Amino acid sequence: xxxxxxxxxxxxxxxxxxxxxxSAGLKPNGxxxxxxxxxxxxxxxxxxFTTNKMSAAPIAHARKISQSNFVLINxxxxxxxxxxxxxxxxxxxxxxxxxxxPTLTNPLMSSTxxxxxxLPKEKIIEAALNFELTCKDAKAASEAxxxxxxxxxxxxxELTCKDGNSFKIGAIAxxxxxxxPAMATMLCFITTDAKxxxxxxxxxxxxVNHKTFNAASVDGDTSTNDTVFILANGQxxxxxxxxxxxxxxxxxxxxxxxxxxxxEGATKLVxxxxxxxxxxxxxEIVAKSxxxxxxxxxxLYGEDPNWGRIAASIGASGVACKESTLSISYDxxxxxxxxxxxxxxxVELAASKVMQQESFSIYCDLGIxxxxxxAYGCDLGYDYVKINADYRT
Numbered sequence: 001x002x003x004x005x006x007x008x009x010x011x012x013x014x015x016x017x018x019x020x021x022x023s024a025g026l027k028p029n030g031x032x033x034x035x036x037x038x039x040x041x042x043x044x045x046x047x048x049f050t051t052n053k054m055s056a057a058p059i060a061h062a063r064k065i066s067q068s069n070f071v072l073i074n075x076x077x078x079x080x081x082x083x084x085x086x087x088x089x090x091x092x093x094x095x096x097x098x099x100x101x102p103t104l105t106n107p108l109m110s111s112t113x114x115x116x117x118x119l120p121k122e123k124i125i126e127a128a129l130n131f132e133l134t135c136k137d138a139k140a141a142s143e144a145x146x147x148x149x150x151x152x153x154x155x156x157x158e159l160t161c162k163d164g165n166s167f168k169i170g171a172i173a174x175x176x177x178x179x180x181p182a183m184a185t186m187l188c189f190i191t192t193d194a195k196x197x198x199x200x201x202x203x204x205x206x207x208v209n210h211k212t213f214n215a216a217s218v219d220g221d222t223s224t225n226d227t228v229f230i231l232a233n234g235q236x237x238x239x240x241x242x243x244x245x246x247x248x249x250x251x252x253x254x255x256x257x258x259x260x261x262x263x264e265g266a267t268k269l270v271x272x273x274x275x276x277x278x279x280x281x282x283x284e285i286v287a288k289s290x291x292x293x294x295x296x297x298x299x300l301y302g303e304d305p306n307w308g309r310i311a312a313s314i315g316a317s318g319v320a321c322k323e324s325t326l327s328i329s330y331d332x333x334x335x336x337x338x339x340x341x342x343x344x345x346x347v348e349l350a351a352s353k354v355m356q357q358e359s360f361s362i363y364c365d366l367g368i369x370x371x372x373x374x375a376y377g378c379d380l381g382y383d384y385v386k387i388n389a390d391y392r393t
Contacts, residue, residue: 010138010154021144024127050226057086277371291377300379305351325367
């Protein structure tokens with residue numbers, strides 16, 4: 001019988017993978033700001049990138065690479081809107097690093113931070129030349145890629161096939177602001193020793209991404225640097241594709257929720273469970289309209305069970321819906337049912353208690369068809385403005 005077990009190690013959990021994070025002086029006070037992930041054998045690479053037309057230089061560079069065994073990651077600087085010089089800076093850094101470490105093959109780079117500023121090449125190179133490629137410190141790597149994140153994000157699973165053979169998948173990610181359901185806004189690095197082809201992995205990644213990272217929203221803004229990489233070195237010499245998809249979905253769903261929970265200034269993680277839509281696409285439109293609505297977000301922050309904002313957002317989304325078939329619940333507290341307003345003092349008190357939790361669900365049944373979709377969002381408070389008003393300082 002196959003099984004999935006949570007384990008330690010994050011991106012270092014799978015055979016042959018190493019990682020670390022160091023300080024290059026990009027962040028103040030000696031905080032870690034440059035990281036690497038390395039495999040001692042060549043990997044198949046699958047990726048999904050931002051849908052933003054102003055995509056960053058690291059993405060232009062990475063689109064041409066299908067096999068690699070190394071990723072260099074820096075925070076504090078996005079290397080976006082830097083023209084051809086931005087790509088040239090990447091080549092300079094990686095060429096210097098490959099000369100020092102000749103085992104690196106087709107190295108990749110990923111960046112996050114301020115847009116419109118050239119990379120501080122000398123600082124990054126100086127730090128990268130001192131990497132110990134045999135280091136297994138996934139925690140340091142996950143800390144180094146953080147920007148406005150309040151906490152690092154990592155996870156790993158061991159997946160055992162029916163024949164008793166096993167493989168592992170691990171990941172680290174960053175993201176707290178500029179999170180929008182258009183590939184989400186974050187960096188995510190996934191490693192696996194599964195024996196899987198690039199084509200198989202890409203198909204599974206795109207399917208899972210739609211239900212996880214693409215279903216997450218903090219503020220409705222789409223970054224220039226969104227990236228998900230999967231590196232598969234095949235060292236376990238086994239894979240079960242169905243099991244691989246289950247494990248990948250568990251990892252990406254966990255990280256998507258962690259990013260929303262860590263949303264800039266956020267105090268609540270809210271799951272929008274939409275059902276009864278005309279089809280899945282219309283359910284998705286509703287879920288994302290709710291997760292992006294500023295009026296809904298501010299009501300969540302104020303712990304005000306104002307179901308009228310939910311209904312208004314659904315009606316404005318353009319999908320098939322009507323008062324007489326709509327039902328709205330906060331967890332198990334029903335506020336509105338098929339045209340009947342159930343909202344009285346007792347219901348309001350119960351719904352308010354639900355909203356005081358760190359996480360809860362809002363259920364909306366449109367009563368039209370069988371379409372369904374789940375999305376993840378958060379509230380919007382004063383701290384979001386403070387963080388983003390001072391982002392460059």
